[in-house]
Amino acid sequence: MSEAATHSSTAHVARPELLASLDPLLREWLPRQRWFAGKGRPVAGFSLVGAVELLPLTAHLGLLHLLVRAHQPLTPAQGATAHPGDCYQLLIGVREALPPRLAPALIGHLEEGPLAGRTVYEALYDPRPAGVLLEALRTRARIGELRFERDRRHAIRDDLVPRLVTSEQSNSSIVYGDTFILKLLRRIVPGINPDLELPLMLSRESCPRVPAPAAWMMADLGDESYVLGVLQPFVRGAADGWELALRAPAKGEGFDGEARALGRATAEVHTVLARALPTVTLGHAQMELLVDGMTERLEAAAQAVPALRPYAPGLRTAFGALADLAASGHTWTAQRIHGDLHLGQCLRSPSGEWSLIDFEGEPSKPLTERRLPQPPARDIAGMFRSFDYAAHSHSPPTPGWADACRAAYCAGYAEVVGRDPRADPVLLRAYETDKAVYEVLYEARHRPDWLSVPLAATRRLAAASA
Numbered sequence: 001m002s003e004a005a006t007h008s009s010t011a012h013v014a015r016p017e018l019l020a021s022l023d024p025l026l027r028e029w030l031p032r033q034r035w036f037a038g039k040g041r042p043v044a045g046f047s048l049v050g051a052v053e054l055l056p057l058t059a060h061l062g063l064l065h066l067l068v069r070a071h072q073p074l075t076p077a078q079g080a081t082a083h084p085g086d087c088y089q090l091l092i093g094v095r096e097a098l099p100p101r102l103a104p105a106l107i108g109h110l111e112e113g114p115l116a117g118r119t120v121y122e123a124l125y126d127p128r129p130a131g132v133l134l135e136a137l138r139t140r141a142r143i144g145e146l147r148f149e150r151d152r153r154h155a156i157r158d159d160l161v162p163r164l165v166t167s168e169q170s171n172s173s174i175v176y177g178d179t180f181i182l183k184l185l186r187r188i189v190p191g192i193n194p195d196l197e198l199p200l201m202l203s204r205e206s207c208p209r210v211p212a213p214a215a216w217m218m219a220d221l222g223d224e225s226y227v228l229g230v231l232q233p234f235v236r237g238a239a240d241g242w243e244l245a246l247r248a249p250a251k252g253e254g255f256d257g258e259a260r261a262l263g264r265a266t267a268e269v270h271t272v273l274a275r276a277l278p279t280v281t282l283g284h285a286q287m288e289l290l291v292d293g294m295t296e297r298l299e300a301a302a303q304a305v306p307a308l309r310p311y312a313p314g315l316r317t318a319f320g321a322l323a324d325l326a327a328s329g330h331t332w333t334a335q336r337i338h339g340d341l342h343l344g345q346c347l348r349s350p351s352g353e354w355s356l357i358d359f360e361g362e363p364s365k366p367l368t369e370r371r372l373p374q375p376p377a378r379d380i381a382g383m384f385r386s387f388d389y390a391a392h393s394h395s396p397p398t399p400g401w402a403d404a405c406r407a408a409y410c411a412g413y414a415e416v417v418g419r420d421p422r423a424d425p426v427l428l429r430a431y432e433t434d435k436a437v438y439e440v441l442y443e444a445r446h447r448p449d450w451l452s453v454p455l456a457a458t459r460r461l462a463a464a465s466a
């Protein structure tokens with residue numbers, strides 16, 4: 001029987017004194033993590049949402065699963081006064097001393113409490129704690145409030161060696177023996193998470209464009225359930241669309257063929273989503289709400305990023321054109337979509353097959369909003385933006401590259417659904433503008449060195465809309 005399963009009978013909420021002694025370490029460590037969503041606002045404190053010992057803290061190696069809410073009071077200028085704070089999933093290892101190979105995982109040393117003198121660290125770097133999670137998924141363990149589920153059609157071996165994915169991510173992923181990849185969601189919210197919901201549905205509909213969830217990890221807290229992680233087959237030897245798009249010009253290769261295949265893959269996923277889940281017609285009233293949302297996001301981004309302000313009037317024109325079209329009686333069909341599609345969310349297997357991953361949607365948006373049916377043009381606009389990002393990253397520059405990719409992508413899309421997305425330029429431009437505005441804020445918060453890329457796009461879009 002697994003360590004986690006054995007321990008499940010005695011799992012208990014960790015001692016409050018230990019959590020109090022962790023508090024100062026987390027205040028320093030958490031805001032530095034790439035996946036920390038509350039950048040730019042000081043953390044005033046933490047409250048505990050859930051705590052489970054996955055390995056006893058008294059042992060040589062302890063493992064604590066924590067759900068903590070980070071309190072970051074908003075100033076009135078930031079628009080709200082009663083935000084409860086974001087909830088994060090943490091896996092904390094506790095050892096006497098950290099072996100040198102785990103040095104990058106250090107969180108700090110406990111100075112007080114029952115485990116004073118011990119070292120705490122990000123446990124996902126450590127194969128043994130990472131193995132505990134896989135074993136819990138494999139054995140469908142119940143440990144305190146943690147519930148591990150699996151689809152028995154996937155055989156999960158018990159000897160897969162874990163390694164943490166170290167690329168920049170919004171969440172954290174562990175690859176097990178190049179066979180499975182477990183994505184642990186960091187900022188967690190109660191409710192149905194599209195990152196599990198949509199791949200599960202697509203796999204039940206036999207859509208080959210998405211790796212099928214093999215197991216998943218939940219927390220049941222009171223009346224609410226949280227998705228904490230999803231285990232999927234690892235696409236061995238895959239390259240993501242971003243890497244390939246950057247590499248192509250340097251290797252003297254075109255990307256049109258891949259862009260076309262990506263258009264087809266996107267359309268296949270959209271077709272299954274539209275068939276299996278409800279679609280709705282968006283008329284004037286719904287489009288007004290959509291345009292209001294776009295405009296509000298623009299105002300908020302311009303407030304936060306002064307460099308965006310000169311382009312705001314031109315960008316509003318793109319939204320105004322969509323409102324005018326809706327007012328004239330035009331309607332659109334909305335369906336479930338990917339929600340945050342870009343080249344990095346597309347994986348190409350060595351045999352050339354494309355899959356789409358990461359159906360979480362834009363992490364900063366509320367879950368209910370991310371699960372609403374939306375026009376598929378939104379995903380297409382996401383890819384348009386991504387081709388533009390890639391073109392900006394080429395050296396030497398590749399004039400016309402992004403436009404050629406966009407044309408090929410739309411042609412591929414049209415091959416599957418029979419309609420070219422560019423037939424609706426007003427909607428596409430509004431979504432492209434909305435996405436570029438989102439990116440301005442995203443880059444300002446997370447990757448300031450990249451800010452010039454979406455800013456250049458807002459300049460271009462504003463000029464074209466004026």
Ligand SMILES: Nc1ncnc2c1ncn2[C@@H]1O[C@H](COP(=O)(O)OP(=O)(O)O)[C@@H](O)[C@H]1O
Nearest residue numbers: 169170171172181211232233234235238357358
């Ligand atoms: N099924 C998979 N097979 C191979 N690699 C994957 C798979 N799923 C994700 N990855 C890799 O992990 C990275 C992060 O996954 P993603 O779902 O985008 O997480 P995040 O939401 O944290 O960005 C991807 O960029 C990709 O390189």
Ligand SMILES: O=P(O)(O)O[C@H]1O[C@H](CO)[C@@H](O[C@H]2O[C@H](CO)[C@@H](O)[C@H](O)[C@H]2O)[C@H](O)[C@H]1O
Nearest residue numbers: 169170340342343344358362385386389439442
């Ligand atoms: O972490 P996620 O993949 O869920 O998405 C977030 O981070 C992305 C960057 O890693 C960000 O994408 C932006 O940069 C990409 C190049 O790195 C580019 O291809 C995308 O078009 C651009 O939006 C994404 O917006 C953000 O939600």
